Amino acid sequence: MELNNIWKTKFQRAPDCAFREIEGETFIVSSSTGGVHLLNSVGSFIWNRLELPATPEEIAGAVTDEFDVDSGTAQKDILDFFTSMIETSIVRQFESGESDG
Amino acid sequence: MLKTDLEIAGIHVLISAPGDNLPGRFSGICAAGEPANPALTIDYRVAESVNPGSGISTSGTPGSLSFDIQGISCELDLAERKGKLVTVNDDTVLEYALKVAFQWLLIHECGSIIHAAGLIKGKRGYAFAGPPGAGKSTLASLAPGEPDIVNDEHVAIIREDDSVTLHPLPAWASPDRNPAPPPPAPLSAFFAIAHGESESMITGVTAAEQTRRIFENMVFLPPEINSLGAAMDTADRIRKIIPVARLDFALPDRENLWNGIEQYLENKISKSA
Numbered sequence: 510m511e512l513n514n515i516w517k518t519k520f521q522r523a524p525d526c527a528f529r530e531i532e533g534e535t536f537i538v539s540s541s542t543g544g545v546h547l548l549n550s551v552g553s554f555i556w557n558r559l560e561l562p563a564t565p566e567e568i569a570g571a572v573t574d575e576f577d578v579d580s581g582t583a584q585k586d587i588l589d590f591f592t593s594m595i596e597t598s599i600v601r602q603f604e605s606g607e608s609d610g
Numbered sequence: 611m612l613k614t615d616l617e618i619a620g621i622h623v624l625i626s627a628p629g630d631n632l633p634g635r636f637s638g639i640c641a642a643g644e645p646a647n648p649a650l651t652i653d654y655r656v657a658e659s660v661n662p663g664s665g666i667s668t669s670g671t672p673g674s675l676s677f678d679i680q681g682i683s684c685e686l687d688l689a690e691r692k693g694k695l696v697t698v699n700d701d702t703v704l705e706y707a708l709k710v711a712f713q714w715l716l717i718h719e720c721g722s723i724i725h726a727a728g729l730i731k732g733k734r735g736y737a738f739a740g741p742p743g744a745g746k747s748t749l750a751s752l753a754p755g756e757p758d759i760v761n762d763e764h765v766a767i768i769r770e771d772d773s774v775t776l777h778p779l780p781a782w783a784s785p786d787r788n789p790a791p792p793p794p795a796p797l798s799a800f801f802a803i804a805h806g807e808s809e810s811m812i813t814g815v816t817a818a819e820q821t822r823r824i825f826e827n828m829v830f831l832p833p834e835i836n837s838l839g840a841a842m843d844t845a846d847r848i849r850k851i852i853p854v855a856r857l858d859f860a861l862p863d864r865e866n867l868w869n870g871i872e873q874y875l876e877n878k879i880s881k882s883a
Contacts, residue, residue, distance in 0.1 A: 527839040531846060534818035538825070538842065540668075540835045547822055 515591055519562040519603035526599050528556070537599055544597050551576060555590065562603035565591045615648065617641035618712050619721060619766035619777035619794070624648040625695075628655070633701045636708075638780040649715050650686060652693040660698050668834035675714050677832055682707045688718060706830075713830040717841045720848075721768030721777075722828045726800075728760035728776050729753055734875070735776035735795040737765060738857070739827035740803035745859045749803065752864050758792040764829065767797055767848065774852050799853045799875055800824060806858030810867045812874045813856045820854035821846045853878040 522528075528537040535553040537546040548556055554575060555568055569587045573580050594600040614625045614632050616639045625632060660683050667678040673688040681703040686693035693711070697703045713723050726739035727746035731753055738746045747762040766777040778791030801812070802823035815823065824845035831841055848854075855874065859867070 525835055527835050527842060529821070529839075529842050529846060531818040531821055532816065534816060536818050536822050536825075536842060538838045540833050540838055543833060545822060545826055547818055 515588060515595075516566050517564050519564050520559060520591065520595075520600045521562045521603045522556065522559045523599050523601045530557075539597070539599055542598050544599070546597065546599060551586075552590065555587070559600060562607075615641040615646060616708065616712075617646070618723075618779065619716065619768055621712060621715050621719060621721075622646040622648040623708070623711065623715070624651040625654050626651060627653075633704075635701055635705070648691070649719075650688075650691055650693050650711070652686075652695050652711070654695045654697075654704075656699045657696050658698070660696050666833060668832050668837075670832070670834045670836045672836050672840075673718075675832055675834060675837060677710065677834070684711065686711060686714060688715075709830040710832055713828070714832055714837055716766060716768070717828070717831070717837065717844045719768065720770075720844050721766060722824075722841065722844055722848075723764055723766050723779060723830055724824070725763070725827045725829045726765050727762040728765035728778070728797075729757045730760060730776070730792055730795045731755060731757035733796070734798035735760070736871070737767060737776060737797060737800045738803055739800065739823070744803040744805070745861070746803060748861065749857075749859055749867070752867060754868055758795075760791055760795075767800075769844070769848050769851060772851060773797075774848055797852055799855070799871075799878070800848070801855055801857040801871070802827065804856055804858050806860030806863070808860050808862055809858075810860045810863040810870060811858040812870055813858070815854070815856055817849065819856075820849040823854055823856065824848055 525540045526537050528535055530553060533550050535548040535556050558568055558571060565587050569583045573583045611626055611628055612631055616623045616625060618639055622641060660681050661678045664678055664680055669676050675686045677684050681698040683696045684707055695707055697707055716722050724739055726737040727750040728737050729750045738749045740746055750759055750762055760776055760778045764779045766779050768775050774797040775794045776797040777794045825842055828841055
């Protein structure tokens, strides 16, 4: 998927992931890939947002509101983060026609 | 119908099978003495062909598990305390199925089979977890004094109220193990081993990282979301009771290693007192 396309595409947590929030960090295990992931506080904030479908653009806005970070840095970091989450299959693209929660 | 009572770390599974007893390799986990109240009674059958060519397929709800793998079909139900198991006529396939079943039971009892070397030194139990080649056995063998080596590959650990117990895992295929493993003992600390360059070092990690380090060393976990969630909860409960740390193990620095381990534990104990 092209980076420009990622920016305005809705994503949601993959349904085959088990996760637990532990003292501000989020520990995620994918039952399909076996991958184990640990998210820091910002990653956990994003993961919580992805309970419902959201675009990286929307998430970036929420991150800049919540954390002390400029929008340029937030955009780059969030694109990198989404790229990583897509590659490791812990988020999936929200298909139009699905109920969004 | 013959019934065999198998036991690991205090968890009993009654295997009910027609015909002959289970193969001799399972005598290492046969319970002795009075029949216990089993966590599960499993009806076991051998079939000529089971799921030929299939990949792993698992499904479950909290308290139930089904898994189908080439050569294995298994359904377990904790509420009903019963299960069904069909495998091809192959001891190693049956052994794998039983290990998955026991691990699934253990994580629901707040315990787990862990890929770790376990040893008891004085009144303290230690678990050194890590992948093959990480140095588990070497580390255990370097312990001064005359520690009891519980196992240098797999152990079971179980949380009981406000303590965690280290259990030997019976040798599945060598029931005549000599010497016999020591009895269960309190586990004082869990170390996740990483390769150190020249210096051995113990590093504290965040709470989530501690949970992850325990979880990553759990073996025979069914790849099913409810089971994985139960395993994560079990790992998290265990790390709340005992110190969990990363241990970078450098063989050239072995002389200082055990001093460092003991000192780390003393510091942890004095802080929590």
